[in-house]
Amino acid sequence: MTRSEPHLKVDGIYKTFQQTTTAEKVLDNVTFEVAKGSIVGIIGKSGAGKSTLLRCLNGLEKPDSGKIYFEGKDITCLKGNEFRVIRQKIGVVFQSFNLLNSRTVYKNVALPLELLKMPEDVQKEKIEKILKLVGLFEKKDSYPSQLSGGQCQRVAIARALVVDATLLLCDEFTSALDPHTTVEILELLQKLNKTLGITIIFVTHDINVVKEIAQKVCVLDKGQIVEKGPVEKIFINPSHQITKELLSELLKDNLPDFIQHQLHPQGQENDDLVLKLIFNSQTSTRPIIAELIQLWKVPINIMSGNLDHIGRETFGHLVISLKHNLESSDQIIAFLKENHVDVHQLGYIKWA
Ligand SMILES: Nc1ncnc2c1ncn2[C@@H]1O[C@H](COP(=O)(O)OP(=O)(O)O)[C@@H](O)[C@H]1O
Ligand SMILES: [Mg+2]
Numbered sequence: 468m469t470r471s472e473p474h475l476k477v478d479g480i481y482k483t484f485q486q487t488t489t490a491e492k493v494l495d496n497v498t499f500e501v502a503k504g505s506i507v508g509i510i511g512k513s514g515a516g517k518s519t520l521l522r523c524l525n526g527l528e529k530p531d532s533g534k535i536y537f538e539g540k541d542i543t544c545l546k547g548n549e550f551r552v553i554r555q556k557i558g559v560v561f562q563s564f565n566l567l568n569s570r571t572v573y574k575n576v577a578l579p580l581e582l583l584k585m586p587e588d589v590q591k592e593k594i595e596k597i598l599k600l601v602g603l604f605e606k607k608d609s610y611p612s613q614l615s616g617g618q619c620q621r622v623a624i625a626r627a628l629v630v631d632a633t634l635l636l637c638d639e640f641t642s643a644l645d646p647h648t649t650v651e652i653l654e655l656l657q658k659l660n661k662t663l664g665i666t667i668i669f670v671t672h673d674i675n676v677v678k679e680i681a682q683k684v685c686v687l688d689k690g691q692i693v694e695k696g697p698v699e700k701i702f703i704n705p706s707h708q709i710t711k712e713l714l715s716e717l718l719k720d721n722l723p724d725f726i727q728h729q730l731h732p733q734g735q736e737n738d739d740l741v742l743k744l745i746f747n748s749q750t751s752t753r754p755i756i757a758e759l760i761q762l763w764k765v766p767i768n769i770m771s772g773n774l775d776h777i778g779r780e781t782f783g784h785l786v787i788s789l790k791h792n793l794e795s796s797d798q799i800i801a802f803l804k805e806n807h808v809d810v811h812q813l814g815y816i817k818w819a
Contacts, residue, residue: 472539473500474634474666475524480533482519482690493519494530495690501668501683503633506660508681508698509670510713516690517670521638524668525557526550537634555583558627562639564619566611566626572598573607576626583630597625600662601655617648621655628665635659637669641676653679674713678702678777686710699777703747722771722786726816734815739768739788740796741816745809746774747782755806756785763799765789788816 482494493516501507511517522528524535526542535543542553566575573594580590598604601621611619620640627635635656641649657680659665670687671677677684677698684702685695686709693707705711734740760767767789774783789799803810 473536474503474505474538475501475668476534476536477524478534478536480520480523480530480535482516482523482528482530493690494523497533497687497690497692499685499692499695501666503666504660504664505683506656506667506681507669507683507685508677509668509685509687510672510674510677511670511687512709512713513672515687517672517687518638520687521559521636521668521670525559525636526554555579555630556632557634557636558624558630558632559636559638560620560623560627560640561637562642564611564616564623564643566619566622568611571608571610572603572614572622575611575622576629578626579630593629594625597629600659601625615648616644617651620644620648620652624652624655624659628659628663632665634666634668637667639671640669641671641673649676650679656680672713674716678775686713699780702777703780703782722813726770729816730814731816732814734791735817736791736793738791738815738817740791741770741786741788741813742800742803743811743813744785744787744803745782745811746784747780747807747809753806755803755808756787759799759802762802763795765795765799786813791815 477497477499480494480497481492484491484493497520509517509520519528523530530543533543534541537553537557540553542550545553567578570578576594576598577590580593595604598607601624603618603621603625606614606618611622614622624635637656641652644652653676656667660667669676669681681698683696684698685692686701686707687693688707688709694701694705694710701710702714705714730741756767759765767787770786770788772783772785774781774785776782789796800810800812
């Protein structure tokens with residue numbers, strides 16, 4: 468593998484599952500590349516083909532056609548020992564941690580090393596090193612039933628990486644975890660990515676996970692990659708409807724129901740105009756809301772908001788209301804648009 472070569476290259480893979488009377492095309496000409504040491508998220512709705520794609524990447528499933536190159540080698544045609552050697556470099560973790568309940572943490576992580584008949588002292592060194600890295604060294608003699616979900620996922624990650632893996636594949640690995648534990652596991656993956664240089668490919672239906680850790684994203688729909696590229700680019704300027712739907716999760720209005728119900732489409736003097744402002748990378752870094760208040764001397768009521776950062780880019784939305792006045796409302800909207808804020812008029816509200 469040369470420096471410029473991608474760590475993984477998926478080149479036009481197809482996969483169809485034969486049912487008794489029908490055939491279902493689950494992967495349809497999937498092509499993408501993953502650079503060494505990067506973190507890539509594959510996102511799509513349930514049934515999009517994400518798990519099937521991931522199973523193809525680690526050889527659990529064979530594509531009908533197309534090629535998968537790992538570290539420069541075509542792995543779709545490998546068999547026997549050659550295949551086993553490659554598989555050692557590709558670790559996998561799933562939503563269900565798949566730990567053996569009768570084995571301690573230490574012994575669960577030892578499993579792949581035992582299969583390779585590695586000498587015990589070499590095993591010990593590798594297991595202790597990876598357990599320290601995932602923060603579970605103190606729990607090495609515990610059994611899975613004595614661990615939390617997050618700790619079980621750490622064991623699964625340690626086991627996936629213990630045989631010198633260079634690529635980690637994760638399938639919905641945070642779906643069984645609460646939000647706090649999810650954050651901890653995402654931080655762990657970032658740490659492993661940085662300290663060991665592990666390449667990470669994960670599939671998820673949760674756009675938040677992509678936002679937190681991925682540098683690149685592929686959007687999968689009905690077995691096809693409908694959009695791919697750097698996360699900031701895709702998030703700020705999504706082109707496909709599915710991407711927009713997935714992103715709407717991040718930008719939920721979260722207007723309370725009672726306000727939602729009071730919104731009406733026509734405004735009168737003294738009503739409040741309710742605006743949704745969408746900020747993206749083009750929005751200037753000037754304090755636009757503060758300027759607006761100063762220029763028009765209007766009080767602004769912030770009703771909901773969700774502003775976030777991807778790298779250095781700010782994106783997200785604010786829902787604001789301000790006293791409606793035919794002339795100034797138009798000027799304010801024009802001012803916001805000049806400053807590259809997307810403005811949507813949600814309606815008018817009459818405060819009691
Ligand atoms: N082994 C299989 N046999 C037949 N159909 C399958 C098999 N695995 C997956 N499928 C079908 O392929 C489609 C995609 O499934 P999957 O890859 O699990 O999607 P996702 O992980 O995005 O939810 C589904 O319609 C599923 O029923
Ligand atoms: Mg799945």
